Amino acid sequence: MAKKKKVKEKPEGLPALFLERLKMIIPEAHWPLIEESFHRKAFISFRLQKEGINPLEVISKLKALNIHATSVDWMPEAFVIPEAELKLLQETEYYLQGQIYVQNLSSMIVPMILNPMPGERILDMTAAPGSKSTQIAKMLHGEGHLYANEKIRNRFFKLKANLESQGYQNVTVSMQTGEIYGRFHPHFFDRVLLDAPCSSEGRFLADNPKTYLYWKPLKIKEMVSKQRNLIKSAIKTLRPGGDNGLFNLYLCS
Numbered sequence: 110m111a112k113k114k115k116v117k118e119k120p121e122g123l124p125a126l127f128l129e130r131l132k133m134i135i136p137e138a139h140w141p142l143i144e145e146s147f148h149r150k151a152f153i154s155f156r157l158q159k160e161g162i163n164p165l166e167v168i169s170k171l172k173a174l175n176i177h178a179t180s181v182d183w184m185p186e187a188f189v190i191p192e193a194e195l196k197l198l199q200e201t202e203y204y205l206q207g208q209i210y211v212q213n214l215s216s217m218i219v220p221m222i223l224n225p226m227p228g229e230r231i232l233d234m235t236a237a238p239g240s241k242s243t244q245i246a247k248m249l250h251g252e253g254h255l256y257a258n259e260k261i262r263n264r265f266f267k268l269k270a271n272l273e274s275q276g277y278q279n280v281t282v283s284m285q286t287g288e289i290y291g292r293f294h295p296h297f298f299d300r301v302l303l304d305a306p307c308s309s310e311g312r313f314l315a316d317n318p319k320t321y322l323y324w325k326p327l328k329i330k331e332m333v334s335k336q337r338n339l340i341k342s343a344i345k346t347l348r349p350g351g352d353n354g355l356f357n358l359y360l361c362s
């Protein structure tokens with residue numbers, strides 16, 4: 110008799126254990142905002158990836174294609190568009206030729222804080238699909254070197270394709286486990302970005318069970334241990350004596 114395929118049941122609403130845990134971590138006063146965030150979809154944002162594109166020209170050309178881009182005042186070269194216009198944006202030459210990069214605004218902040226300087230040796234330790242790596246590569250203006258690393262094979266190829274399509278000469282892509290850097294390349298990089306793998310709770314949407322179907326407390330435990338090892342490796346691989354005597358290590362998650 111053929112075996113019945115196990116199908117994961119659709120849960121009703123966010124997992125109770127997840128909410129309980131969150132309530133222990135986040136003060137009650139912030140709850141209305143937190144609850145709202147589980148129902149709100151992020152708007153679409155993109156930034157100019159190629160050097161020398163005129164932002165005003167982009168806005169006007171997109172407008173002619175019925176795409177309404179608004180610039181972001183605190184993030185140079187970033188724009189937002191209504192979610193319904195994403196498909197149209199993905200059909201434009203700008204998008205198809207890699208001249209723009211669709212990326213969350215919150216993600217764009219990270220390389221800004223990392224603040225890579227031309228001439229420096231930068232490691233993006235867990236880099237696929239490469240939104241932050243492409244942004245960092247642009248910020249280096251061809252001077253210095255970016256090492257973009259990713260452990261998972263298919264994600265590595267996506268990262269590689271993304272970076273290669275930009276034609277940078279000063280970027281090396283590797284498929285290593287991030288944990289090895291501290292041991293094999295101690296005190297080597299001027300700055301390290303560790304955008305560590307996480308439980309993706311920040312992406313949960315109450316109305317979309319796919320976003321939290323596979324959540325379980327064990328996953329958090331696994332992630333904690335993994336992130337701890339990656340952080341140790343990232344610290345060891347940093348050259349001592351960064352800006353203001355602080356390590357130039359940026360951690361997200």
Ligand SMILES: C[S@@+](CC[C@H](N)C(=O)[O-])C[C@H]1O[C@@H](n2cnc3c(N)ncnc32)[C@H](O)[C@@H]1O
Nearest residue numbers: 235236237238239240241260261286287304306
């Ligand atoms: C949060 S994502 C990185 C997103 C990326 N920074 C970006 O902005 O496009 C984390 C990545 O780390 C990879 N990863 C997981 N464990 C890893 C490890 N031990 N070493 C290197 N990469 C790892 C995952 O496959 C995933 O692609």
